[in-house]
Amino acid sequence: MCLAIPLTIQKIEGKTAIGTANGISQKIRIDFLPDCQLGDDVMVHAxxxxxxxxxxxxxxxxxxxxxxxxxxx
Structure with missing residues (x-):
């Protein structure tokens, strides 16, 4: 089973971003959501x-x- 996890956007650089949740940060791609802004909550999968x-x-x-x-x- 695959699950998407909610992360909060903390930093954006081009088509990549840093998302955080519960003190853990992860580099993610935001290609599918070009209007992402700092502080947005997004569901992240793969x-x-x-x-x-x-x-x-x-x-x-x-x-x-x-x-x-x-x-x-």
Whole structure:
């Protein structure tokens, strides 16, 4: 199963960006979302930002993933 994860855009350089969540940073591609701006929350799959989402949905998704992670440990 493949999951997209929500990240917050912290830095943009051309078609790449740095996204963060829970203190972890990842370099991602933003080719599919050329209107990305700093502070945007995006869903990331396979290193690509594939959808902008609002901050509430991003937080809810992070909390759900934490719940799943703790349930399978």
């Amino acid at each position: 290193g690509f930002a594939i959808e902008k989402i609002d901050a509430q949905k991003a937080q809810e998704t992070r909390e759900l993933y934490q719940e799943i992670f703790h349930a399978v440990q």
